[in-house]
């Protein structure tokens with residue numbers, strides 16, 4: 001299949017990108033799959049009401065079929081067509097965080113394909129905060145199911161090139177709107193319980209949600225990898241570069257010592273660090289990932305840096321760790337998955 005590419009030079013100027021968007025929307029209406037930018041990562045979209053269209057996503061990504069997809073909408077009115085029994089606190093959250101990186105899990109009305117919800121009684125919905133994504137969804141007048149536009153297991157794409165590298169020839173098109181902003185996926189919040197539960201930490205933090213609606217819980221599976229997650233997708237290894245990643249909890253000296261030991265054994269070792277610490281280390285490849293003093297910059301670059309290691313010949317990657325608060329929770333969740341939960345702690 002030939003993958004069409006539409007380049008949007010100025011994402012703020014709808015009149016300029018409208019012709020490209022309308023071609024992409026036409027393909028979505030014809031039940032083809034198209035990748036597009038959102039404020040978190042690139043999404044791979046399909047008509048969420050059509051099972052054959054949604055099946056194409058699972059095929060292209062190699063995604064396990066028990067892992068449900070998030071439905072993307074552009075207007076509140078679309079929400080009430082697909083979800084029911086929406087609690088008052090969910091409306092408060094929408095008012096504060098939509099459009100934005102917060103996904104709400106609500107009771108489904110059954111209009112969305114069962115392939116999207118993996119047969120669950122619930123549907124996950126969000127309104128993305130990206131002018132291109134919103135214009136595209138509006139133009140095709142459909143709820144759009146869209147997981148991240150990468151091959152299953154690989155780091156999520158934050159540029160159109162990442163999408164191209166993984167999916168060229170497997171999808172109908174890519175709308176290239178430049179680099180995404182947040183860099184990690186949306187927060188997934190289960191709103192079907194009396195006290196809502198964070199199933200996946202992401203772009204909106206627990207602290208920010210609690211400021212609006214008070215206490216929320218965190219799914220036990222996020223802290224204990226032996227527990228069964230309520231969000232089926234969280235059980236899969238994810239976000240991983242080709243070489244193993246190990247997270248180091250300890251000082252820079254401790255990390256450097258581990259690297260030195262491995263290099264003595266002839267291993268080629270990479271280090272994932274930050275701008276503040278990059279000059280401290282010696283290794284085969286040292287890649288800074290944003291600035292420690294602003295963890296949002298770490299989130300924004302994380303997947304890009306994980307992918308960058310694949311272009312080097314390192315055989316092992318040691319990563320610094322980050323504080324598990326604010327956006328740091330999402331960063332550490334993704335890093336731990338990329339590392340298959342391998343952590344070495346300094347004694």
Ligand code: AMP
Pocket residue numbers: 067068069070105117120122123124146147148185188199200230231232233234
């Ligand atoms: P992705 O589309 O790759 O960003 O992943 C979507 C995430 O949302 C996965 O972790 C899914 O398991 C989760 N998800 C989607 N729909 C539901 C649902 N109805 N209930 C719980 N989790 C969901």
Ligand code: MG
Pocket residue numbers: 147148156
């Ligand atoms: Mg994904």
